[in-house]
Amino acid sequence: MVFPALDEAEGILLALDEAEGALGALVASGVLDGYELLVVDDGSTDRTAELVADRAEVDPAVRLLRHGRNRGVGAALTTAIAAASGDVLLYTDADMPVDLAVVEQALPLLGPAVGLVAGYRGRSDADGRFRAVCARTYDVLARRVLGVVERDVNFPFKLMTTATARRVRLRSEGALADLELLVAIRGLGLRVEQMEVVYRPRHLGESKTLSLRVLGGLALELVRNGRSIRRLRASEGHG
Ligand SMILES: Nc1nc2c(ncn2[C@@H]2O[C@H](COP(=O)(O)OP(=O)(O)O)[C@@H](O)[C@H]2O)c(=O)[nH]1
C-alpha cells in the first residue's frame, strides 16, 4: 500500500492502524499473503515523518520513504513504485477515502489484460457541491483534451501489479499523475477496469489539493507533459 503524505500528522497513525486492521483481516482470510504500508513523506513541515519513523521502528509492516523537499503526489508514487516489495500495489490517500475491505473485490479484477483497477465514487458530492463540480470538470476536460474516458480520474484508489507499475514511467511529479497513469496503462496495451467505491470524506486534517500550489502545478504539467500524453494516447494498444 502506498500513502503519499503531506502534513498528515493529525491522522497518519490512525490511517496506518486502519490499514493494518483491514489488510490484516484479508491476510487472516487468505486473500492476501501479506502487506506493507509505504508512507511517502514529501517534505512535510509537521511531524508526519517523525511519527511514521517511530512507528516503523516497532512495526515491520510500515516503511517510511522521504523526499527532502516537496515534489508532489506523482513523484511520491514513482518513489513508492521503485521501493515496493509486494506483487500488487494499491495507492490511496492518507486520509483513507475508501474502506480497504474492498481490496478483496478489487484484486480479482486485475488480470492479464487488465493493468489497473481504478475506483470511482458513486456519490461524488460528499465533499460538497464545489468539489463535485471540480472533479466532474476535470473528467470532462480529460476526455475532451486528452481522450481519457475513465470517470473520477483523480480518485485515489488505484490498484495494479508492481510489475505493471514499474513498466510505467510517470513524467508528472504532481497532480497530473493520476491521469497520466490511466493513459500509460492503456499505452501498454492493457485495460483499466473501474470499480465503484463508497467514498468517505476526510475527517482529520485538511485537504491539500484545492490550493494554488497544486492547481498551478497541474496547469504547468499539462503544458509540459500534455503533448507526450497525447502521443501515448495515440499509440494506445501498440505499446
Ligand atoms: N507526497 C505528497 N503527498 C501529497 C501532496 N499533496 C497532498 N498529498 C497527499 O495526497 C493525498 C491527497 O490529498 P488530500 O488533501 O486528501 O486531497 P483531496 O482528497 O483531494 O482533498 C493525501 O494523502 C495527502 O497527504 C504532495 O505534495 N506530496
Ligand SMILES: [Mg+2]
Ligand atoms: Mg483526500
